[in-house]
Every structure is written in structure tokens, then in C-alpha cells.
Amino acid sequence: MTATETPVAIVGLGKIAVDQHVPSIAASPAFRLGAVISRHASMKGVPCYSSLGDMLAKEPDIPAVALCVPPQVRFDLAHEALSKGRNVLLEKPPGASLSEVEALSDLAKSNGCVLFATWHSRFAKGVPRAKEWLANREIGKVMITWREDVRHWHPGQQWIWQPGGLGVFDPGINALSILTEILPAPVQMTAAELEFPENRDTPIAARLSMRGSGKLAVEADFDWRQTGPQTWNIEVETDRGLLRLTGGGAHLEIDSRDVTDAEALQSEYDGIYGRFADLLREGRSEVDVSPLRHVADALMLGKRLVAAPFND
Amino acid sequence: MTATETPVAIVGLGKIAVDQHVPSIAASPAFRLGAVISRHASMKGVPCYSSLGDMLAKEPDIPAVALCVPPQVRFDLAHEALSKGRNVLLEKPPGASLSEVEALSDLAKSNGCVLFATWHSRFAKGVPRAKEWLANREIGKVMITWREDVRHWHPGQQWIWQPGGLGVFDPGINALSILTEILPAPVQMTAAELEFPENRDTPIAARLSMRGSGKLAVEADFDWRQTGPQTWNIEVETDRGLLRLTGGGAHLEIDSRDVTDAEALQSEYDGIYGRFADLLREGRSEVDVSPLRHVADALMLGKRLVAAPFND
Numbered sequence: 001m002t003a004t005e006t007p008v009a010i011v012g013l014g015k016i017a018v019d020q021h022v023p024s025i026a027a028s029p030a031f032r033l034g035a036v037i038s039r040h041a042s043m044k045g046v047p048c049y050s051s052l053g054d055m056l057a058k059e060p061d062i063p064a065v066a067l068c069v070p071p072q073v074r075f076d077l078a079h080e081a082l083s084k085g086r087n088v089l090l091e092k093p094p095g096a097s098l099s100e101v102e103a104l105s106d107l108a109k110s111n112g113c114v115l116f117a118t119w120h121s122r123f124a125k126g127v128p129r130a131k132e133w134l135a136n137r138e139i140g141k142v143m144i145t146w147r148e149d150v151r152h153w154h155p156g157q158q159w160i161w162q163p164g165g166l167g168v169f170d171p172g173i174n175a176l177s178i179l180t181e182i183l184p185a186p187v188q189m190t191a192a193e194l195e196f197p198e199n200r201d202t203p204i205a206a207r208l209s210m211r212g213s214g215k216l217a218v219e220a221d222f223d224w225r226q227t228g229p230q231t232w233n234i235e236v237e238t239d240r241g242l243l244r245l246t247g248g249g250a251h252l253e254i255d256s257r258d259v260t261d262a263e264a265l266q267s268e269y270d271g272i273y274g275r276f277a278d279l280l281r282e283g284r285s286e287v288d289v290s291p292l293r294h295v296a297d298a299l300m301l302g303k304r305l306v307a308a309p310f311n312d
Numbered sequence: 313m314t315a316t317e318t319p320v321a322i323v324g325l326g327k328i329a330v331d332q333h334v335p336s337i338a339a340s341p342a343f344r345l346g347a348v349i350s351r352h353a354s355m356k357g358v359p360c361y362s363s364l365g366d367m368l369a370k371e372p373d374i375p376a377v378a379l380c381v382p383p384q385v386r387f388d389l390a391h392e393a394l395s396k397g398r399n400v401l402l403e404k405p406p407g408a409s410l411s412e413v414e415a416l417s418d419l420a421k422s423n424g425c426v427l428f429a430t431w432h433s434r435f436a437k438g439v440p441r442a443k444e445w446l447a448n449r450e451i452g453k454v455m456i457t458w459r460e461d462v463r464h465w466h467p468g469q470q471w472i473w474q475p476g477g478l479g480v481f482d483p484g485i486n487a488l489s490i491l492t493e494i495l496p497a498p499v500q501m502t503a504a505e506l507e508f509p510e511n512r513d514t515p516i517a518a519r520l521s522m523r524g525s526g527k528l529a530v531e532a533d534f535d536w537r538q539t540g541p542q543t544w545n546i547e548v549e550t551d552r553g554l555l556r557l558t559g560g561g562a563h564l565e566i567d568s569r570d571v572t573d574a575e576a577l578q579s580e581y582d583g584i585y586g587r588f589a590d591l592l593r594e595g596r597s598e599v600d601v602s603p604l605r606h607v608a609d610a611l612m613l614g615k616r617l618v619a620a621p622f623n624d
């Protein structure tokens with residue numbers, strides 16, 4: 001711990017906080033863990049609070065809060081922290097609705113706070129170079145395959161199946177966050193098929209069609225029922241070669257040659273906290289809702305299909 | 313017809329074009345009908361085209377196009393017209409997805425064209441005064457009741473039941489367009505229940521909960537199964553009286569006293585073309601996506617219920 005480390009409070013001590021945020025804050029030269037807020041869990045050596053309001057009242061010197069709670073309860077907490085003049089980092093997705101994120105953006109602006117709506121997959125190793133390589137190419141077909149086993153990645157988590165939990169779009173939005181980062185121009189959703197388990201409120205699988213200018217056409221296949229090997233791939237055909245991101249963006253191949261940046265060894269969340277430090281220094285917010293807007297579009301114009309019940 | 317009348321072309325000669333756009337263009341001192349584009353219908357005394365591309369090629373002096381086709385096919389036509397430097401008026405909703413509207417906005421901007429995403433209910437007689445009256449009041453509960461008979465208002469129309477057709481949100485978005493116009497601050501969707509007929513892809517009924525700052529809470533009840541008297545009401549409780557808009561915004565009551573502006577005799581669509589003339593004169597676009605964003609939010613975070621099959 002040095003004098004230049006900014007204390008940050010984590011709200012919500014679930015899997016993502018423990019696996020990613022805590023280690024990345026510990027590894028960061030810019031931050032230290034200043035407090036944790038959790039109704040049920042606690043952590044040794046760090047001030048623990050059971051409510052955000054308590055922490056905000058008793059820790060006036062913690063200027064930043066990282067929200068790692070499910071999206072359905074994120075808005076109230078973000079609103080409370082911004083209202084008290086604290087800077088806020090939001091886990092993905094930044095809210096359960098687009099209007100919420102808009103309202104938080106406005107509040108951050110009027111209160112002079114930094115709001116950072118993170119998309120961790122944008123910090124995967126292969127992504128920056130993929131973006132650079134695609135910048136001057138004519139893009140044709142894009143194939144996204146994002147198939148994983150929900151039982152493995154979200155063991156017993158109920159919020160993902162509740163309204164606002166997004167279902168298979170919870171991982172799928174990671175692919176959309178990479179897509180919207182690496183493509184040089186925006187795409188629009190044209191069709192979607194959504195499979196809802198008959199006993200659940202969010203989809204377990206989705207197939208999306210999007211298009212952009214020229215020949216750009218995107219097909220996405222999201223499925224939460226894949227056991228065995230897991231697949232998180234994006235393939236982009238261009239006028240000058242084929243780009244493949246695999247492993248959720250961690251590996252980059254161009255025309256079947258591995259061109260992953262060997263020096264980019266940081267974890268996605270180390271990248272997030274590096275960016276957060278930059279934003280705080282510059283007093284600048286970063287809120288790109290486009291991945292969430294694509295999900296909303298898919299749910300607005302998608303065809304609903306009923307799938308077998310899901311139980312875990 | 314005078315020299316100062318701007319010719320406008322109507323694309324799509326369905327019910328809304330014939331009932332509203334044609335008469336309002338005829339009544340407008342600012343516009344005249346320059347052409348119609350329709351695959352099946354035609355109109356006496358006006359140049360008729362079966363494709364927009366044809367019209368754009370052969371009528372270089374028609375600077376404005378009004379799109380009255382269903383939302384699922386609106387994007388391509390708007391894109392084509394804006395690409396050829398024409399100003400575009402969009403019927404509501406402005407697109408089948410939010411990304412489409414965003415892309416059209418960007419295109420209009422880069423091509424120096426005017427884009428007007430209309431919300432006809434905002435031009436209902438009671439709306440401007442309701443907005444003015446609410447501006448300085450503390451708002452509590454808002455109740456929206458929007459119940460009509462789909463068989464009467466959309467006889468045999470299939471597009472409303474197809475993905476992207478919005479179902480009961482097609483009328484419901486009118487209420488949301490009034491709500492977002494008259495409230496002094498934005499609201500956020502917090503919960504929704506959506507009833508989908510088991511044989512249809514869009515909802516036939518929806519109940520929405522929204523909230524804003526302070527005590528502001530909105531409940532909306534949209535239903536397409538109401539035979540008999542039709543209901544399009546918005547009630548707003550404030551710290552200084554109760555406001556009621558009825559008849560889809562046509563009538564305004566404050567504390568049970570009718571205060572409808574007797575001098576505001578124009579039809580909603582006369583109001584739309586009046587505003588379009590202003591926008592063209594000022595070279596300014598007007599694109600407020602907030603009603604469509606609320607619909608997308610409702611479909612993203614809504615709970616889906618299965619209702620009885622709908623046949624017409």
C-alpha cells in the first residue's frame with residue numbers, strides 16, 4: 001500500500017468479486033481495497049459493512065465504489081453512491097434497463113462523478129489487436145459462437161433466470177461487447193430467435209442476425225446448454241483475410257496463424273482497473289450502452305420459442 | 313397549391329396514410345402531396361411509383377419523404393431516402409430496433425438531412441397544456457390505462473403480431489410518448505408483465521411499473537382485448553391537484569374540471585406536419601427514442617405469461 005493508491009469499496013461479495021475484482025485491486029498500483037459491503041459475507045483485514053449507506057456515511061475518504069451485485073439491484077446502489085459524490089464502476093451489464101443507465105449517466109454528469117460501465121471481455125488479450133487489424137478492411141460475414149454450460153458457470157444462481165437477469169445474454173453480451181469494440185462501424189439487429197425454458201423468465205439460447213453497411217452480416221449463436229468443451233469464438237471474414245478470436249477474446253488468429261500479443265499478459269480485470277485509474281485521473285466517464293442496446297433490440301424484435309424446462 | 317408548398321412523397325398507402333397523412337398534407341399550408349409509393353395501391357392525380365428507388369430517381373425535386381409502412385421495413389426505405397439526400401418523416405415507432413434509429417440519426421446528420429421521428433399522440437390537444445401544468449409540480453402516482461379492441465383498430469393486420477410489430481405496445485407506445493413528453497424528468501422501467509397469445513410473437517397485454525425521482529411511480533395497463541368503450545387515459549397525482557388526460561390526450565381535466573384548450577382545434581397529424589415544416593425551415597432533426605427505449609426495456613426485463621390464442 002502506497003499513498004497514491006485510491007481506496008475502492010466493493011459492493012457484493014459474490015463469485016465475480018472474489019475471483020476477479022479483489023485480486024485485480026490487490027495487483028493494481030492505482031487502487032487498494034478500502035471496504036467491502038455485503039449482507040452475508042465479510043473479509044478479513046478490510047472494513048466490512050452490511051449496507052452501502054453505512055459505508056458512505058462512515059468512509060468519506062473512499063472516493064470509488066465497484067458494484068458487483070446482480071443487475072436487478074444495481075441501479076439503486078449506483079444512484080446512492082453517485083448522489084453522495086462517489087465515482088462508480090459497474091460490472092456488466094450496467095443495468096437491468098437502458099433507461100437506468102441513461103439516468104445514471106445523467107446523474108454522474110450533474111454530480112461531477114466518473115461512471116465506468118465496464119465490459120470485461122473488451123480487455124481480453126486478443127481484442128485490441130483485432131480492432132486495429134479490422135480498422136481498414138472491408139468486412140463480410142461475422143460468425144459468433146458462444147456456447148457454454150450454465151450449470152458450470154452459474155451454479156445455483158437464480159438471478160440469471162429472473163426477469164432482468166438476461167439469461168444466455170449474460171454471457172452473450174460479452175460477445176456483443178467485443179463485436180461492438182472491434183467493428184469499425186455499428187451494426188443493427190434484424191432478426192432473433194429466443195428459446196425460453198418453459199419454467200424460466202429468461203432465454204437459455206438465442207440466434208441473432210445483424211447487419212451493417214456494405215456486405216457486413218453478423219450471425220450469432222448463443223447457447224447455455226453446451227456440456228464438454230466450451231466455445232467462445234468470433235470469426236470475421238474480410239477482403240484481406242480471416243480473423244478468429246477464440247477463448248472469449250484471449251487468442252487471436254489471422255489466416256490460421258496465432259498472432260496473440262504475447263506481451264499483453266494482464267488479466268481482463270487488471271485491464272479494467274487500469275482503465276478506471278485513467279478515467280479517474282482524467283475525470284472522464286465511459287458508458288457505452290451498445291451491447292445492452294443490442295440485447296434489448298433482440299428481446300424486442302425476437303421470435304420466442306419454448307424450450308424444455310431447465311432445473312438445476 | 314402555392315409556390316411555397318414543399319412536395320412530400322408518402323411511402324406506404326395503408327390505413328394511417330389514407331386516414332391521416334393525406335388529409336393533413338392537403339390541409340397544410342406548407343406541404344403538398346408530390347408522389348405516392350405503394351406496391352399495390354395508387355392515387356388519382358398524383359404521380360404513383362411502385363418503388364422508392366424509382367421515385368427518388370425520377371423526382372429530384374421532392375425533398376421530403378413520409379414513411380407510413382410497417383416498422384419492420386422502415387429502416388431500408390429511410391436509409392435509401394436519406395442516402396439520396398432527402399428529408400425523412402417516420403411514422404411511429406421509428407424502427408423495429410433502437411440501433412436502427414441510431415443509425416438513421418447518424419446518417420441524417422452526416423448527409424445534412426432532417427430526420428423527424430414522429431409521435432402523433434404528443435400532438436393531441438390536451439398534451440401541451442398538461443406538460444406546462446406539470447412542469448413545476450411534485451409528481452406522485454401516475455396511472456396509465458390504455459385498453460382497446462385490436463380487431464377494430466387493426467383489422468386483419470398481420471405485421472402487428474410478427475416479430476418487430478410490438479403487439480399491444482403499438483398503441484401503448486402512444487401513451488409512453490405522452491408520458492415522456494409531459495413529465496418534467498425521466499422515469500425508468502422497473503418491472504413488466506407481458507401476455508403473449510400462445511400462437512403469436514408479440515404481446516396482447518402488458519402491465520408496466522416505472523419510477524422516477526422522489527415519489528414518482530408509474531403504473532401502466534395496456535390491453536388489446538377491450539371490447540365496448542375504449543380507454544386511453546393518463547392520471548397524474550401531484551402535490552397540487554390531479555391531472556387527467558383522456559381520449560388519448562385529446563381532453564384535459566384538472567381536479568375534475570375540463571380545461572381542454574378550445575383553440576387547439578388541429579388534428580394530431582396537422583400538428584405533425586406543422587412541426588415538420590418548422591424542422592425543415594430550421595434544418596434540424598427531432599429524434600426522441602425514449603418511448604421505444606421504454607418498450608425495449610419492458611421486453612428485456614419483463615416476465616412473460618402465456619395467454620389464450622388470438623385469431624382474427
